[in-house]
Amino acid sequence: MAIKGSLKEASLPDVLQLLAMGKKTGCLAVTHRNNFGYIYFDKGQICYASIVNRRDRIGDILVKAGSVTQAQLEAAINAQALHRDKRIGELLVAQGAITKDALHQQIRLQIEEAVYFLFTWMQGTFNFEADVRPEEQDFQVSINPESLLLEGARRVDEWTLIEKKIPAFDLVFDVDRKKLEESAVVLTREQELVVDLLDGRRDVSSIMEESGLGEFDAGKAIYGLVSAGFAQRVGKTKAAEPVVSDSRVDEHRNLGIAFYKTGMLDEAMREFRRVTDLRADDAPARFYIGLSLMRQGKWDDAAVAFEECCAQPGARPAALHNLAYALERLGKYDKAKVALDEAVRRGGAKDPRIQTSVGVIALRSGDVAAADAALAMARPLFGTRPPTAAWFHYAALTAALLGELERALALLTEGLGVHPHAAPLYNNLAAIQERRGYHPEALHAAEKGVLEDVGMPQIHKNLGDCHYRAGRYDDALECYQRAIKLNARLGDDVYLKLGNIRFKRQERDEAVRCWEQALELDPGNAIVRTNLDAVRQVL
Numbered sequence: 001m002a003i004k005g006s007l008k009e010a011s012l013p014d015v016l017q018l019l020a021m022g023k024k025t026g027c028l029a030v031t032h033r034n035n036f037g038y039i040y041f042d043k044g045q046i047c048y049a050s051i052v053n054r055r056d057r058i059g060d061i062l063v064k065a066g067s068v069t070q071a072q073l074e075a076a077i078n079a080q081a082l083h084r085d086k087r088i089g090e091l092l093v094a095q096g097a098i099t100k101d102a103l104h105q106q107i108r109l110q111i112e113e114a115v116y117f118l119f120t121w122m123q124g125t126f127n128f129e130a131d132v133r134p135e136e137q138d139f140q141v142s143i144n145p146e147s148l149l150l151e152g153a154r155r156v157d158e159w160t161l162i163e164k165k166i167p168a169f170d171l172v173f174d175v176d177r178k179k180l181e182e183s184a185v186v187l188t189r190e191q192e193l194v195v196d197l198l199d200g201r202r203d204v205s206s207i208m209e210e211s212g213l214g215e216f217d218a219g220k221a222i223y224g225l226v227s228a229g230f231a232q233r234v235g236k237t238k239a240a241e242p243v244v245s246d247s248r249v250d251e252h253r254n255l256g257i258a259f260y261k262t263g264m265l266d267e268a269m270r271e272f273r274r275v276t277d278l279r280a281d282d283a284p285a286r287f288y289i290g291l292s293l294m295r296q297g298k299w300d301d302a303a304v305a306f307e308e309c310c311a312q313p314g315a316r317p318a319a320l321h322n323l324a325y326a327l328e329r330l331g332k333y334d335k336a337k338v339a340l341d342e343a344v345r346r347g348g349a350k351d352p353r354i355q356t357s358v359g360v361i362a363l364r365s366g367d368v369a370a371a372d373a374a375l376a377m378a379r380p381l382f383g384t385r386p387p388t389a390a391w392f393h394y395a396a397l398t399a400a401l402l403g404e405l406e407r408a409l410a411l412l413t414e415g416l417g418v419h420p421h422a423a424p425l426y427n428n429l430a431a432i433q434e435r436r437g438y439h440p441e442a443l444h445a446a447e448k449g450v451l452e453d454v455g456m457p458q459i460h461k462n463l464g465d466c467h468y469r470a471g472r473y474d475d476a477l478e479c480y481q482r483a484i485k486l487n488a489r490l491g492d493d494v495y496l497k498l499g500n501i502r503f504k505r506q507e508r509d510e511a512v513r514c515w516e517q518a519l520e521l522d523p524g525n526a527i528v529r530t531n532l533d534a535v536r537q538v539l
Helices: 012-021 058-064 070-082 088-094 100-119 146-165 177-183 189-195 204-211 215-227 246-261 265-278 283-295 299-310 317-329 333-348 352-364 368-382 389-401 405-418 423-436 439-452 457-469 473-486 492-504 508-521 526-538
Strands: 002-006 026-032 035-042 045-051 125-130 171-175 199-203 231-236
Touching (some): 012 100, 045 100, 070 088, 171 204, 246 283, 265 283, 283 317, 333 352, 368 389, 389 423, 405 423, 423 457, 439 457, 457 473, 492 508, 492 526
Antiparallel strands (some): 026 125
16 A cells, blocks of 8 residues: 655645554655655554654663763663674663663654654655565554644644744754843743753754754744743854755765655655765765666666766676666666676675576576576575575576476476565466466466566466466456556567457457557567458458
8 A cells, every 4th residue: 555645635644544544554754845754653553753864863862861871871882882783772771771661761752752743744745655664773662643643733733833933943043141031030941951052053953952852842942932032043054054065965865765765766866866966976876866767667767877876986786786787678688798797896796686687688688508507606695595586587487498397397386485475486387387288277376476466467468378278268358458458569479369369259350450469569470460361351
């Protein structure tokens, strides 16, 4: 289930209620201007939330909240250097600096604050991707979204007022300390924290970070001081920033990666292109631009992006591998082989994915024996991990082309054991069983493949072949029509069989149209010409 939309059309609370009622699991990504946040759900409950580029590391938050000391945090950081698999929260608990329950409560508050802040975004877009889970965190929580809605609504109402005084976080405020002392007013705890930091130099973003307060509490405190006349705006900081700074580049890159991971590809490319505008030689940004273009099927543009990435000093084998894949999809097999050879030369010789691609290019170039040898070399490189579904797909296809159907069958059976949802493997299995004469088994494999990927044209075609050979022409017709709807140039044999079915149904005009389409795809198809000549003589 994918849900996309504009926050102008559907408010974030409405979206959260929808996901909660549907007991959905996945990631809800939200973007507003140059800000990006995400909320993860587990069966309708919020389990994690964060805002990209927000400095909310748990160690710093615990120190600012007084839950642990700076010395205890530094001890945990030093311990982490020896225990890379441990997270800061775990180490603080192990050292006795904080209890597990107290840490869990602080993380829960951190997640709630992130959600409350996202509620204040009235513009932007949202995108929900099902079954996406957060990267490993110290702890994950389980929060009913509905429990946050009332407090979130209150904050939204107050935030509309706060924004009138604080429209941006790069604004700088100063305090009239003399007036404040003479008034003898009693400040809230939050206002006391903020007053010490309002010095005419720090902007609102810095005050939020250094005070340990969230956006809402810090903004509310500053709003109160400004409204009472104790603080006034004196300028902004971003105009004084250098044109290119590490922090600015990192912000755009982090946003781009977050967008990419949640499938918001246009937004991801926008951020990565901002990185390349700031730093033309930034290879990682060009790499992600290429990945985004590939996921959109823009192979020509992807190839250009990866060529630019590979031209940068120290380009990694992965960039050359992806360049080869884009070139393969464009049918430029010679150039793809050159890219793969360079990837091997630059350290990719032991990468099983690169070695698999060497076999694929050999196969597509017509050298089946070389493909079989390359794929055989790739298998041990996977080590204790099972080979990828792509490896099983091409290894079985190569074996079949060599006439070794039993080896192909064994590879597909093994592959489906570790990749039970790989539709291409079911597609290959159906074709192999058909060639072996095991027609019921071929039909079963094709039907399972369709269930796994209804958008794969070849598997609809293979399922149609199974029905066609069994004389179930109505079922075959339906499958072939689905296949050519997904790919109108799937192959001349599809249109040949479609024409045959139409002719059997006495739909001669449709039969002729189908056979003419087959002849357009393969002018040398003698069977089609014979059919057309026979029908035209009768007409």
